Amino acid sequence: MPELPEVEVVRRGLERWVAGRTVDAVEVLHPRAVRRHAGGGADFAARLTGETFGVARRRGKYLWLPLAEREMSVLGHLGMSGQLLVQPEDAPDEKHLRIRVRFRDGAGTELRFVDQRTFGGMSLHESVADGTDGYEEGLPDVIAHIARDPLDPLFDEAAYHLALRAKRSTIKRALLDQSLISGVGNIYADEALWRAKLHYERPTATLTRPRSTELLGHVRDVMNAALDAGGTSFDSLYVNVNGESGYFDRSLDAYGREDEPCRRCGTPMRRRPWMNRSSYFCPRCQRPSRAAS
DNA sequence: CCGGCGTCCTGGGGGC
DNA sequence: TGCCCCCAGGACGCCG
Secondary structure (H helix, E strand, O other), X not given: OOOHHHHHHHHHHHHHHOOOOEEEEEEEOOHHHHOOOOOHHHHHHXXXXXXXXXXXXXXXXXEEEEEOOOOEEEEEEOOOOEXXXXXXXXXXXXXXXXXXXXXXXXXXXXXXXXXXXXXXXXXXXXXXXXXXXXXXXXXXXXXXXXXXXXXXXXXXXXXXXXXXXXOOOEHHHHHHOOOOOOOOOHHHHHHHHHHHOOOOOOEHHHOOHHXXXXXXXXXXXXXXXXXXXXXXXXXXXXEOOOOOEOOOHHHOOOOOOOOOEOOOOOOEOEEEEEOOEEEEEOOOOOOOOOOOO
């Protein structure tokens, strides 16, 4: 389940293995993998052929490859189970291979998008300036609404706090709202809330500025720890751009630890159904406030 | 306008 | 053993 740290590991792989290479041919093997591309698979392949990739960029869980000679970018999202692999051209196709990008150089490798559950995909979009960065970053127009992520030096912390105070929502919802702060998924939300000793249904409007600053610090800490470890991997579905599995799950304090002792106080951790998914928390360290159930 | 929920998808696992 | 149902969840669309 790739979140920001895993996507960043993939971005680094793309920067190293794909930047500067020119596309020779593209094969779209599953239409759902390009469902976000307006013209469909054939159009995606035709438009990409002959183009040269720039340096991969990332915002939250989205990553994109700017085209060197156009104000356009190839947008990628890994969804739940997506992988971007740089493989030898003669390596056998993966079972869930969805898109293949061949290159014109003689490097002997190709880029593959592999995705079992097909929540992810690739698509080509116009680039747009967002007011702070220029066209050279190639931000795809369709993700202009995605907020900067907490590891971005230009993340607007003051605006984030103001938005939290203004919302009539709860903290975990707000952490997962990609238009407020991007890159946080279910796993790191639970981890950061556990570290901050905050209940997932704490109303955002009750968070003081110091408290929300502290939470943000925990979000950054848990993401940086995962980055240092090379990305989190839970079910071997996630593999980085070179096909190496991440590792980090041993370090999780909350996610997936139902009935296991809290690493702070020993109380059995709980799992609660929440928004068609789960929230893991310590019932003692993370007490709900009066307004929450 | 915005919060909240349904939907997409597939393989693994649990229960009967 | 085999089958069925549930579960995982990111992001978007729609409803109230």
